[in-house]
Amino acid sequence: MLKQITRSFFSRPVTIAGPAAGADALKELAGKVDALARRRLGRSLAIREIDAGSCNGCELEIHALNNPIYDLERFGIRFVASPRHADVLLVTGPVSLNMQEAVLRTIAATPEPRWVVAAGDCACTGGLFAGSYACAGALESVVPVDLHIPGCPPTPLQLLEGLLALLEASAGRVIAASPKPAS
Numbered sequence: 463m464l465k466q467i468t469r470s471f472f473s474r475p476v477t478i479a480g481p482a483a484g485a486d487a488l489k490e491l492a493g494k495v496d497a498l499a500r501r502r503l504g505r506s507l508a509i510r511e512i513d514a515g516s517c518n519g520c521e522l523e524i525h526a527l528n529n530p531i532y533d534l535e536r537f538g539i540r541f542v543a544s545p546r547h548a549d550v551l552l553v554t555g556p557v558s559l560n561m562q563e564a565v566l567r568t569i570a571a572t573p574e575p576r577w578v579v580a581a582g583d584c585a586c587t588g589g590l591f592a593g594s595y596a597c598a599g600a601l602e603s604v605v606p607v608d609l610h611i612p613g614c615p616p617t618p619l620q621l622l623e624g625l626l627a628l629l630e631a632s633a634g635r636v637i638a639a640s641p642k643p644a645s
């Protein structure tokens with residue numbers, strides 16, 4: 463035992479170094495998303511995440527957007543707790559039957575203008591869970607979807623690219639910010 467403890471003091475960690483976050487790409491992408499959101503909405507973007515039945519792999523990547531490496535809030539983009547404060551509903555997982563009603567109610571509670579984004583293969587197509595007796599299917603089979611971000615799971619940069627594409631595509635949409643109801 464003592465031998466093992468002593469050896470652990472001198473051995474190198476066995477973890478593999480993570481991939482570089484692509485600091486320049488992140489700064490550019492997040493800066494563009496924030497600038498576009500301010501132009502379209504008059505303020506920064508608020509995102510409400512909904513786990514509609516995912517394996518949590520997508521959540522890990524979404525959480526990474528707030529970790530010290532990506533630190534999305536420094537660009538003004540933030541996750542909010544209430545759908546009443548959200549511009550974007552970021553939905554992961556296939557829509558499980560148990561979550562279907564909750565997804566519909568959350569979307570109904572989000573004031574216009576709002577965008578619904580399917581994040582990850584499961585939300586886009588049903589993914590691994592397509593055809594399951596416990597799922598209603600892909601998000602689109604339950605509610606209209608404005609943007610699909612494929613990937614299993616999509617990386618933080620792919621999520622940001624998706625949000626940017628969404629804001630760019632919304633250029634033609636009339637989204638003059640309507641007053642949001644109090645929560």
Ligand code: SF4
Nearest residue numbers: 516519582583584614
């Ligand atoms: S897309 Fe992949 S990581 Fe995301 S919920 Fe489905 S199986 Fe999990």
